[in-house]
Amino acid sequence: MPELVIDLDKIHHNAKTLVMRLGAHDISVTGVTKAFCGAPQLAKVLLRAGVTSLGDSRIENIERLREAGIDATITLIRSPMISQVDRVVAAADISLNTEPAVIRALSVAARKANKQHGIILMVELGDLREGIMPCDIENILQSLRRLPNINIIGLGTNLACRSGISPDDDNMASLSALAEHIDAGDAGGAGAGPFMPPLSVISGGNSSNLDWFFAGGTVGRINNLRLGEAILLGREPLHRQPIPGLHTDAIRLIAEVIESRTKPSKPWGTAAQTAFGTPAAIQDTGDIFQSILAIGQQDVDPDGLRPPHGTKILGASSDHLVLDTGERPVPVGAEITFLPDYAALLRCMTSPYVDTTYIGKAATLRSTFKPVPVFEG
Numbered sequence: 001m002p003e004l005v006i007d008l009d010k011i012h013h014n015a016k017t018l019v020m021r022l023g024a025h026d027i028s029v030t031g032v033t034k035a036f037c038g039a040p041q042l043a044k045v046l047l048r049a050g051v052t053s054l055g056d057s058r059i060e061n062i063e064r065l066r067e068a069g070i071d072a073t074i075t076l077i078r079s080p081m082i083s084q085v086d087r088v089v090a091a092a093d094i095s096l097n098t099e100p101a102v103i104r105a106l107s108v109a110a111r112k113a114n115k116q117h118g119i120i121l122m123v124e125l126g127d128l129r130e131g132i133m134p135c136d137i138e139n140i141l142q143s144l145r146r147l148p149n150i151n152i153i154g155l156g157t158n159l160a161c162r163s164g165i166s167p168d169d170d171n172m173a174s175l176s177a178l179a180e181h182i183d184a185g186d187a188g189g190a191g192a193g194p195f196m197p198p199l200s201v202i203s204g205g206n207s208s209n210l211d212w213f214f215a216g217g218t219v220g221r222i223n224n225l226r227l228g229e230a231i232l233l234g235r236e237p238l239h240r241q242p243i244p245g246l247h248t249d250a251i252r253l254i255a256e257v258i259e260s261r262t263k264p265s266k267p268w269g270t271a272a273q274t275a276f277g278t279p280a281a282i283q284d285t286g287d288i289f290q291s292i293l294a295i296g297q298q299d300v301d302p303d304g305l306r307p308p309h310g311t312k313i314l315g316a317s318s319d320h321l322v323l324d325t326g327e328r329p330v331p332v333g334a335e336i337t338f339l340p341d342y343a344a345l346l347r348c349m350t351s352p353y354v355d356t357t358y359i360g361k362a363a364t365l366r367s368t369f370k371p372v373p374v375f376e377g
Helices: 008-023 040-049 059-067 082-091 100-113 134-144 169-184 207-214 229-233 342-350
Strands: 003-007 028-032 053-056 074-076 094-097 117-122 150-156 201-203 224-227 251-264 287-293 312-316 321-324 335-340 355-359
Touching: 003 008, 003 342, 008 028, 008 040, 008 224, 008 229, 008 355, 028 040, 040 053, 040 059, 053 059, 059 074, 059 082, 082 100, 094 100, 100 117, 100 134, 100 150, 117 134, 134 150, 134 169, 150 169, 169 201, 169 207, 201 224, 207 224, 207 229, 224 229, 229 342, 251 342, 335 342
Parallel strands: 003 355, 028 053, 028 224, 053 074, 074 094, 094 117, 117 150, 150 201
Antiparallel strands: 003 251, 251 287, 251 335, 287 321, 312 321
16 A cells, blocks of 8 residues: 556546547547556557557656567657657657757657657647647748658647647647648648658647547547547546546555544644645634545645545645545544546656556456558558
8 A cells, every 4th residue: 555456447448439439530549658657558458449559758658668568659749858869769659749959860860770750740729838830830841851761740739738728629620721731732832742741640639639529529630639538537638527438437546544533623833834835724623533544745646636425635745645534433554545636646656655456357468459550651
């Protein structure tokens, strides 16, 4: 303890369901493994469910997948560090990029390694995280299209992560229109033709795109989504609502009670900052059954935990999670189960103090995935 219990059968169901629903509209799924730190167990389940490729934001995770024998197409979904281009070319087939200097360095590394490397140019559509301004795409393409060992295969965008800007018909139409403009070779012939084949991947975004899609959004040229949170937690990220037909309890966090006592609900003495800042407002409700669990801010985002019914999270320090257990005390040594959100899951998976257990039939099955060529012709 503490322990994440991960039901791979439920994750397989979620992934397969989304792959089928999106596939009916010719949208492929890149299964994102970053929340699991590139765990091969998850990768195999996603591939068995029908994702066409894998994606991760850390080159270390991609190298972990390769070392485990995963030979699927893998995309680095964070802009590469220029200091890591040799590792990126060695382990990843494709990377999402915004900086010409990095792409040139990838070209040098790919030529040295005698490999082809795919590039998806990320476009800024309002969320103000990574992305090239649409008006600059054409000039950048002109400067990059003849680089050796580099294949510019598509455009992508990312929304809802920094500023909460939602994918909608307007911004998805803008991405589609930009792809059409490039493929048509308008305004000076920067697009398809003798120097560059038509763009094959138009990656519209992440799990936050599912609201737009399920509401009947106009797909246009969008033919790929990068999905992690929706598959793992069964929820869409914009409002954290369950996605019909998906499991929302595939991942559970279990922690052990190390103290259980009746205590006042209101502290006493002169109040100052807590270990992590200004204390929250506390309501005096008299004596309560208070339990302390052996997990804290170092291991999990407490705000991202859903406790059992009748139990309330009161606060957390580095190593302690404090609960009001409601109408009855909980004995020392008891285990309490929570459902984590994406932020809580990320911190748990990167904590060396939280164990991980995979359950379900899928935990013991071998992958039947057969890789397809990344670049053809």
